[in-house]
Amino acid sequence: EPEVTQTPSHQVTQMGQEVILRCVPISNHLYFYWYRQILGQKVEFLVSFYNNEISEKSEIFDDQFSVERPDGSNFTLKIRSTKLEDSAMYFCASSRDGVNEQYFGPGTRLTVT
């Protein structure tokens, strides 16, 4: 069964450093998403991406965040200058048509020290 993959599984970085979280969505899916889950809290929407552009972003997704789909298979989330409060589990998800369910990757745990 096809699945969403994410790398790395765990990233430790120092405050102020740039990080890139990588995701490979399911190949025939058209809608892509990033969510994050701060430890002990609920899963929060960050950004949605469709037709090679951002379709919606949350208040969390400020100028420090960016997304790209550079080569038709990878989907990346970049945080330009990490803060302590960016420490969280980041989930990538994809959906075939938006209406049907989103498939989630296993997540990348980002720890900012």
Place this chain on the structure above:
Amino acid sequence: AQSVTQLDSQVPVFEEAPVELRCNYSSSVSVYLFWYVQYPNQGLQLLLKYLSGSTLVKGINGFEAEFNKSQTSFHLRKPSVHISDTAEYFCAVSDQAGTYKYIFGTGTRLKVLA
């Protein structure tokens, strides 16, 4: 804007007993509804979904949920739980016109006791 409420943060239940995990939502537009399960150190796995049609939907692992539009609820049930059902359960909604992003509830930790 949508919001999702899962009032029970933790639900302990004995093995083979029935369980109901509650989910209520608020939305000014029509929504699709989902339940996901998260096992420790894993991603989110779809249990079931309501898109349209019959309000009683069946999912994997013996779970089912009923969509009640008048009460804006989508409670998850299982008639007999197993130890392996111990996990975190998330209810989510997405709007029917838009980017289909999910709004999640805060989750319910189901702990099945032997």
